[in-house]
Amino acid sequence: MRYIEPHAHMVSRTTDDYVSIVTAGCQAVCEPAFWAGFDRSSSRGFYDYFRQLTQYEPQRAAKFGLAHYTWLCINPKESEDLVLADEVLSIIPEFIDSPNVLGIGEIGLNKNSRNELKVLEKHVNLAAERDQLILVHTPHLEDKLKGTRLIVDLIKSDSRIDPGKVIIDQIALDAGFWAGITLYPESKCTPPRAIDIVENFGHEQIWMNSACDWGVSIPLAVPKTALEMRRRGHTEEFIDQLLYRNPARFMGQCPKFKLPLE
Numbered sequence: 001m002r003y004i005e006p007h008a009h010m011v012s013r014t015t016d017d018y019v020s021i022v023t024a025g026c027q028a029v030c031e032p033a034f035w036a037g038f039d040r041s042s043s044r045g046f047y048d049y050f051r052q053l054t055q056y057e058p059q060r061a062a063k064f065g066l067a068h069y070t071w072l073c074i075n076p077k078e079s080e081d082l083v084l085a086d087e088v089l090s091i092i093p094e095f096i097d098s099p100n101v102l103g104i105g106e107i108g109l110n111k112n113s114r115n116e117l118k119v120l121e122k123h124v125n126l127a128a129e130r131d132q133l134i135l136v137h138t139p140h141l142e143d144k145l146k147g148t149r150l151i152v153d154l155i156k157s158d159s160r161i162d163p164g165k166v167i168i169d170q171i172a173l174d175a176g177f178w179a180g181i182t183l184y185p186e187s188k189c190t191p192p193r194a195i196d197i198v199e200n201f202g203h204e205q206i207w208m209n210s211a212c213d214w215g216v217s218i219p220l221a222v223p224k225t226a227l228e229m230r231r232r233g234h235t236e237e238f239i240d241q242l243l244y245r246n247p248a249r250f251m252g253q254c255p256k257f258k259l260p261l262e
């Protein structure tokens with residue numbers, strides 16, 4: 001099989017993980033900027049992180065014949081400090097034209113605070129000004145439903161943003177956004193639950209991702225979902241659409257996104 005991993009934090013994964021996902025059929029891996037597990041002490045930490053995402057990590061992936069793409073932002077957890085956030089936002093344009101940058105992400109909210117909302121709005125503005133794709137992810141929200149509504153309302157209020165160029169959690173589907181389903185190893189969304197969602201809510205604008213990072217996570221969650229789909233009798237054609245062609249279609253809206261197989 002072939003698939004795309006649309007959301008993985010490879011800077012915190014081992015070389016063995018690269019070998020595993022390539023062996024399982026991964027054709028491209030996409031890495032949003034995120035919280036590192038600790039707060040950085042200054043914008044220089046982000047500068048180096050963006051260098052890692054745009055220069056070092058693509059080379060590391062290329063050693064295994066894998067295409068590597070990335071997204072840039074300051075994550076909501078570190079957005080409470082508006083001075084730091086502005087500094088990081090001012091660095092992003094320096095990296096945004098790098099050949100592997102697809103857009104702005106993963107942005108969102110953490111505690112739904114005023115400052116987080118201000119920084120979210122600045123990211124959306126940056127994406128609109130530069131016609132970038134947007135990736136929203138809200139895994140750590142204390143009030144996820146309220147937060148997701150705030151995010152959707154903020155993005156919808158900016159008429160320059162095409163919802164078809166935004167990927168966000170699944171409840172936003174009705175507004176024309178794409179939906180990313182994160183496959184967690186336990187509790188939230190296991191492969192069977194993810195397939196339940198697809199069977200009940202449709203599959204046209206959905207992708208599946210592992211969101212593997214430094215925490216408890218499974219880099220092979222996407223191909224493992226294919227196993228569950230086969231068990232339920234879904235066709236190879238449908239598996240290919242959901243796990244390969246759908247993410248390719250979304251990210252293909254950025255002209256920089258190219259696949260080796262096409």
Ligand SMILES: [Zn+2]
Nearest residue numbers: 034106137211
């Ligand atoms: Zn993430």
